[in-house]
Amino acid sequence: MKTKYNLAIATLSSLSFLAQTTPGFAATPKENFDWYCAQCHGVDGTGNGINSVDELPVGPMNLTAAKEMSKFTGPMIIKTLTHGGPVNTLDSLMPPWGNRLSTDEIEGLMNYVRALCKEDGCPK
Amino acid sequence: MKRTKLFGLAKGLIGAGMLAVAGGVLSPAALAGVTEGKQIFDAKACENCHQMTGPSEPLPVAQRSKIKGPPLWFAGSKFNEDWLLTWLESPTPIRRVKYGTLVKGANDHVALSTAEAADVGAYLMSLVDAEMSIDEVVDEPLSRRVEFKAEKLFTKKQVCFGCHEYPSSRGNIGGFTGPSFTTGGQRLNGDWVYFMLQDNARYYPNGRMPVYGDEAFEAYTDDELRLLAQYITSLGEDGE
Numbered sequence A: 001m002k003t004k005y006n007l008a009i010a011t012l013s014s015l016s017f018l019a020q021t022t023p024g025f026a027a028t029p030k031e032n033f034d035w036y037c038a039q040c041h042g043v044d045g046t047g048n049g050i051n052s053v054d055e056l057p058v059g060p061m062n063l064t065a066a067k068e069m070s071k072f073t074g075p076m077i078i079k080t081l082t083h084g085g086p087v088n089t090l091d092s093l094m095p096p097w098g099n100r101l102s103t104d105e106i107e108g109l110m111n112y113v114r115a116l117c118k119e120d121g122c123p124k
Numbered sequence B: 001m002k003r004t005k006l007f008g009l010a011k012g013l014i015g016a017g018m019l020a021v022a023g024g025v026l027s028p029a030a031l032a033g034v035t036e037g038k039q040i041f042d043a044k045a046c047e048n049c050h051q052m053t054g055p056s057e058p059l060p061v062a063q064r065s066k067i068k069g070p071p072l073w074f075a076g077s078k079f080n081e082d083w084l085l086t087w088l089e090s091p092t093p094i095r096r097v098k099y100g101t102l103v104k105g106a107n108d109h110v111a112l113s114t115a116e117a118a119d120v121g122a123y124l125m126s127l128v129d130a131e132m133s134i135d136e137v138v139d140e141p142l143s144r145r146v147e148f149k150a151e152k153l154f155t156k157k158q159v160c161f162g163c164h165e166y167p168s169s170r171g172n173i174g175g176f177t178g179p180s181f182t183t184g185g186q187r188l189n190g191d192w193v194y195f196m197l198q199d200n201a202r203y204y205p206n207g208r209m210p211v212y213g214d215e216a217f218e219a220y221t222d223d224e225l226r227l228l229a230q231y232i233t234s235l236g237e238d239g240e
Helices: A002-012 A015-020 A029-041 A074-083 A103-116 B006-023 B028-043 B061-066 B081-089 B114-125 B144-157 B190-198 B222-232
Strands: B166-168 B171-173
Touching: A029 A103, A029 B061, A074 A103, B028 B114, B081 B114, B144 B166, B144 B222, B190 B222
Parallel strands: none
Antiparallel strands: B166 B171
């Protein structure tokens, strides 16, 4: 694919290539999770990211726990990811990502989050 | 005294230019600082780590580890000049992670001599974002009552301190991935913070911050954004 090819060449050179690349390359759900979500939820999703400090109003939710995750349907997760915690009466520490990520990316993240929960009782 | 600022230099240059027309007097000092600052900037290869043209271009997530430092193409809009000169001479950590990673720690940064810092500072302060409007945010300390309201915007309406350390009544608290605001008042210009909060992707398309500012969530009102900007640029000021 042409765009990818240009990009590969560009990244070999210096930062000045930044001005020439085009926006809109899709990231995998794992790439997005590790970049945006792991800062609070941790790469493994258990809630141990580096922003998880004692003074915060609530801890970043443990996305691997059936006890927590069985409360949320897929559409609810999509709503939270897009508009932030308060739309599902959760804390506003869970930020809105609808301006940063596309609806496809958010759907991918929903499925990714679902798959992080593996214990008995996790929603399928 | 918070900002001498911003457009101080740009105004200075225009002033110098007009002087030249009116009285035949050049102001080589102001101009020379910018030119020499740019030379030092190039010679020290600062651009290897700092993007110098804008708006910042988005990169795919997988490539962002190639970015070695924050963009500086809008430095003159963002920083307070006094802070910048001091910092270039004796840099202290701003972010609480190794740049672009989720690893706690600080980045060692090249330090300049006083003379170099003055020139490079002049050059950086000449780089303004022409699309940013100025004199939007009041540069005054907040009354106790208004400050209380502003702090709620920062800690409750959205939990900004989830990623940004700030000086609270309980001491410095907050997350790690965003730049610290413990010296927000010395460092940042209120107009830029206000503009950045409306159009974060213009400056930081490759950051980890959510984009606030439209109907994707319960948005801040325009007044609230101004207040947030004024609040952030009063943090760590004398008297707090």
